[in-house]
Amino acid sequence: MRKIRLIIQREYLTRVKKKSFVIMTFLGPILMASVWIVPLLLATRSDGIKTIEVLDETGLFFEQFNETADVKYVYISDDLQTAKENLAGSEHFGILYIPKPSYSTPNAFFLYTYKNPGLNLKMQLQEAANKILENKKLEDVYGIDAQTLAAVKSNISLVVEDIRTSKKSYTEVSWALGFIGGMLIYFFIFMYGAQVMRGVIEEKTSRIIEVIVSSVRPIQLMLGKIIGLALVGLTQFLLWILLTLGIITAFTAIYADQVTSYKMGEQPITSSGQLFSTDQMGMPDTKDGLSALSSDENISQILDVFFSINYGIIIFAFLFYFIGGYLLYAAMFAAIGSAVDNEADTQQFMLPVTIPLIFSLIIGVSFVLNNPNGNVAYWLSIIPLTSPIIMMIRIPFGVNIYTELLPSMILLILGFLATTWIAAKIYRTGILMYGKKASYRELWKWMTYKV
Amino acid sequence: MNLIQAERVTKRFAGHTALEEVSISVPEQSIFGLLGPNGAGKTTLIRIINMITAPDEGTILFNGRQIRPEDISMIGYLPEERGLYKKMKVGEQALYLAQLKGMSRQETIRQLKEWFEKFELISWWNRKVEELSKGMQQKVQFIITVIHKPKLLIFDEPFSGFDPINVNLLKKEILALRDNGSTIIFSTHNMSSVEELCDSIALINRSRKILEGNVMEIRKNQRTETYEAEISRPGSELALPHGFQLLESKPSGAHILVKIKVPVNHKPNELLSHLIEKSEVHSFREILPTMNDVFIATVNAAEK
Numbered sequence: 001m002r003k004i005r006l007i008i009q010r011e012y013l014t015r016v017k018k019k020s021f022v023i024m025t026f027l028g029p030i031l032m033a034s035v036w037i038v039p040l041l042l043a044t045r046s047d048g049i050k051t052i053e054v055l056d057e058t059g060l061f062f063e064q065f066n067e068t069a070d071v072k073y074v075y076i077s078d079d080l081q082t083a084k085e086n087l088a089g090s091e092h093f094g095i096l097y098i099p100k101p102s103y104s105t106p107n108a109f110f111l112y113t114y115k116n117p118g119l120n121l122k123m124q125l126q127e128a129a130n131k132i133l134e135n136k137k138l139e140d141v142y143g144i145d146a147q148t149l150a151a152v153k154s155n156i157s158l159v160v161e162d163i164r165t166s167k168k169s170y171t172e173v174s175w176a177l178g179f180i181g182g183m184l185i186y187f188f189i190f191m192y193g194a195q196v197m198r199g200v201i202e203e204k205t206s207r208i209i210e211v212i213v214s215s216v217r218p219i220q221l222m223l224g225k226i227i228g229l230a231l232v233g234l235t236q237f238l239l240w241i242l243l244t245l246g247i248i249t250a251f252t253a254i255y256a257d258q259v260t261s262y263k264m265g266e267q268p269i270t271s272s273g274q275l276f277s278t279d280q281m282g283m284p285d286t287k288d289g290l291s292a293l294s295s296d297e298n299i300s301q302i303l304d305v306f307f308s309i310n311y312g313i314i315i316f317a318f319l320f321y322f323i324g325g326y327l328l329y330a331a332m333f334a335a336i337g338s339a340v341d342n343e344a345d346t347q348q349f350m351l352p353v354t355i356p357l358i359f360s361l362i363i364g365v366s367f368v369l370n371n372p373n374g375n376v377a378y379w380l381s382i383i384p385l386t387s388p389i390i391m392m393i394r395i396p397f398g399v400n401i402y403t404e405l406l407p408s409m410i411l412l413i414l415g416f417l418a419t420t421w422i423a424a425k426i427y428r429t430g431i432l433m434y435g436k437k438a439s440y441r442e443l444w445k446w447m448t449y450k451v
Numbered sequence: 452m453n454l455i456q457a458e459r460v461t462k463r464f465a466g467h468t469a470l471e472e473v474s475i476s477v478p479e480q481s482i483f484g485l486l487g488p489n490g491a492g493k494t495t496l497i498r499i500i501n502m503i504t505a506p507d508e509g510t511i512l513f514n515g516r517q518i519r520p521e522d523i524s525m526i527g528y529l530p531e532e533r534g535l536y537k538k539m540k541v542g543e544q545a546l547y548l549a550q551l552k553g554m555s556r557q558e559t560i561r562q563l564k565e566w567f568e569k570f571e572l573i574s575w576w577n578r579k580v581e582e583l584s585k586g587m588q589q590k591v592q593f594i595i596t597v598i599h600k601p602k603l604l605i606f607d608e609p610f611s612g613f614d615p616i617n618v619n620l621l622k623k624e625i626l627a628l629r630d631n632g633s634t635i636i637f638s639t640h641n642m643s644s645v646e647e648l649c650d651s652i653a654l655i656n657r658s659r660k661i662l663e664g665n666v667m668e669i670r671k672n673q674r675t676e677t678y679e680a681e682i683s684r685p686g687s688e689l690a691l692p693h694g695f696q697l698l699e700s701k702p703s704g705a706h707i708l709v710k711i712k713v714p715v716n717h718k719p720n721e722l723l724s725h726l727i728e729k730s731e732v733h734s735f736r737e738i739l740p741t742m743n744d745v746f747i748a749t750v751n752a753a754e755k
Contacts, residue, residue: 006550206534206537208534210533210534211529211533211535211595214501214526215523215548215551215553432498432503434532
């Protein structure tokens with residue numbers, strides 16, 4: 001045990017002291033925090049207010065467009081040619097030209113501009129124009145005025161409640177948590193599994209392996225390396241989470257006013273689809289209801305969402321599958337590293353190891369997230385090769401601890417023991433083989449050697 | 452007393468046999484040469500003694516009993532293909548490898564400093580290995596091999612990569628280690644160093660042991676009854692008696708050196724008295740075959 005401890009210590013310290021580790025540790029949180037901060041910054045201090053000139057030949061749209069935080073409207077009555085000429089000298093963004101409907105242009109509005117408006121603005125204008133036209137139709141054709149319309153408008157939000165726990169469940173939150181959890185495990189296995197492999201290749205090509213195996217058993221060296229790197233990975237993730245939270249907290253504290261005023265603003269930019277904006281991560285189903293609720297109810301709902309998640313299970317399971325999945329795959333990566341002389345030769349053996357990983361991520365995101373309790377999801381979350389990612393995606397949606405989580409965990413432990421056992425057999429022969437191009441047949445023979 | 456004894460050790464790999472019933476005995480506190488052409492099975496035997504791999508048949512006895520995993524801390528192994536972590540600092544790395552052998556940290560640091568002083572490496576303690584010359588790296592590896600004062604030392608081609616001055620330094624250290632009680636297995640292709648250092652040898656060829664014994668005895672056993680004499684130039688032709696064969700004759704200053712093979716059933720004294728008659732004899736000695744000769748002759752005989 002003392003020897004494994006020494007190996008773990010070396011693997012850990014040499015990597016943590018590396019410049020690349022330090023750089024990644026600080027760069028990661030900056031990148032992650034910026035995913036959250038940049039959209040907010042862009043929204044709060046958008047690059048200037050765009051003013052749109054509305055040239056309306058139908059007369060239906062006069063003073064109908066609602067101004068938003070970054071789009072203002074002015075209504076003009078010049079002819080199109082003059083308006084275009086005037087635009088060149090003004091700071092206005094463009095001309096929204098609404099022609100009288102004709103056979104050639106039955107449904108089209110035109111935006112004349114010098115700059116591409118971007119999808120966001122285009123959708124916004126389109127939606128606004130449609131809304132105005134629909135309201136007009138309702139009022140003029142069916143005699144329903146705006147007030148009646150507002151009065152009949154309903155705002156139902158579906159509340160899902162678990163019968164056993166009587167807890168409300170928020171599918172969107174589960175979705176996001178599952179997605180993030182699965183992704184993190186996927187990246188962790190890949191990044192650190194590949195590092196294990198590279199470490200083994202380094203020891204083999206530098207021939208230090210010959211010196212070391214006379215003092216420790218190969219399996220001790222392999223396990224020491226795998227565990228050491230797991231600790232490096234955990235350290236990095238922990239630092240990332242702490243630093244990211246730190247940056248976001250500091251940012252929010254400094255820009256608190258702007259952020260809250262933006263959040264309470266009428267039209268958050270959710271239509272542009274920022275995946276990680278707080279709206280979608282935290283309270284997507286409350287977006288429409290936000291204005292309808294008083295601020296007390298609003299906060300209680302946010303808290304409700306927050307407490308609807310069983311964090312204990314999620315954090316425990318995340319750590320378990322994070323480490324278990326890594327251990328399962330790292331042993332295989334170590335075996336691959338031992339079988340080759342340089343990194344270029346790893347290709348032929350990588351495929352069987354990476355396929356289950358990529359497969360779980362694709363199936364997980366495309367299928368399991370949408371049908372977390374189906375048969376496919378169930379079995380993939382039980383089988384050790386796919387369970388780390390698939391089970392992590394399923395857990396936020398709720399799984400049965402005794403019939404689902406426990407068997408999956410036990411199988412993962414057994415699976416990890418099995419891959420380590422097989423990998424160790426390949427490893428102990430492979431690390432001392434040079435210049436021989438290994439094939440699958442060769443690996444099979446190595447497994448049967450007596451040592 | 453033999454420190455290490457291999458008994459009928461056989462190791463097969465898929466398709467070929469690396470060792471076939473090889474038995475060797477390494478006496479305690481001696482230097483034992485493990486010789487053989489490339490690919491004969493030396494490295495496999497060394498790995499089996501080191502317990503890096505296990506034999507298919509046969510056993511290794513350490514101190515008279517079956518070798519056990521914990522004995523590994525009493526073995527120091529300098530492999531032929533050897534390397535270090537290139538990015539790690541020299542001192543840190545030596546410390547790590549010594550601790551893997553079971554030494555305590557404090558003790559290791561103290562001893563490492565001594566060795567580093569002796570090998571003039573102390574100023575490199577905090578440098579990365581990749582900054583060292585190949586010879587310096589070899590010195591570090593040598594230190595790492597012997598630092599834990601193992602009872603058994605295994606050196607596989609220890610002199611490769613060293614300049615003559617450092618080869619001498621190393622030879623001195625190896626002899627000192629033996630005199631201080633270590634037993635040394637020494638594998639090499641350099642036959643002159645075998646003559647200089649080894650007490651006994653085993654010769655392995657094509658996975659079988661074909662020769663084993665004390666170096667002096669082996670050389671004597673393989674003697675070819677050849678004698679070298681330094682004589683003053685004889686006035687006339689050096690007519691040898693029947694059966695005596697003049698192998699070589701070359702001038703050496705005012706004298707000439709002759710090599711003469713004495714036929715079976717004749718004594719060297721007959722040659723000497725013949726030479727005395729003909730000329731002035733300045734020196735007369737038997738030429739034993741070099742280990743190089745023994746090696747080539749034995750391997751060639753085995754091949755036939």
